[in-house]
Amino acid sequence: MKHDLKILPEYFVEVLRGNKTFEVRKDDRSYNVGDEIVLHEYICGKYTERTMSVIITYILRNPDYCKDGYCIIGFKQYGEWKEIEEQGGWGDTFYRCSVCNEEWLLNDGKPKDNNMNFCPQCGSRMGGDKNEQSSYSDSWHSLPDSSR
Numbered sequence: 851m852k853h854d855l856k857i858l859p860e861y862f863v864e865v866l867r868g869n870k871t872f873e874v875r876k877d878d879r880s881y882n883v884g885d886e887i888v889l890h891e892y893i894c895g896k897y898t899e900r901t902m903s904v905i906i907t908y909i910l911r912n913p914d915y916c917k918d919g920y921c922i923i924g925f926k927q928y929g930e931w932k933e934i935e936e937q938g939g940w941g942d943t944f945y946r947c948s949v950c951n952e953e954w955l956l957n958d959g960k961p962k963d964n965n966m967n968f969c970p971q972c973g974s975r976m977g978g979d980k981n982e983q984s985s986y987s988d989s990w991h992s993l994p995d996s997s998r
């Protein structure tokens with residue numbers, strides 16, 4: 851299931867940077883672990899162009915810790931495979947996980963062809979279709995003061 855949520859720029863930026871990996875939200879939708887959340891940056895009643903997809907990894911609904919009717923949602927960013935230039939010239943290609951930076955050598959095909967939809971090292975879900983990936987990287991590059 852996919853959930854589209856508004857998010858203020860101050861929080862959106864921290865999610866992009868990988869610092870903020872949770873949301874406190876009204877528990878008014880059927881959030882489930884494994885669901886996708888698309889965060890839409892929102893300011894002064896308007897959406898900006900920036901969006902970002904994350905995947906729910908944990909949901910806390912314990913009333914002892916959550917404000918009435920709210921839940922705390924932990925999530926992971928979608929990772930991306932970055933192709934790295936051939937090393938050694940044997941036609942082998944390395945792919946680096948954008949989340950944990952682990953490199954994988956693939957003799958044949960792309961990560962998708964090798965069923966690597968998740969990073970074997972950190973378990974991050976890797977971006978789906980092209981559109982998803984491009985919105986992810988566009989947002990990344992348009993960070994105003996990226997300290998990456």
Ligand SMILES: [Zn+2]
Nearest residue numbers: 947950969972
């Ligand atoms: Zn990884």
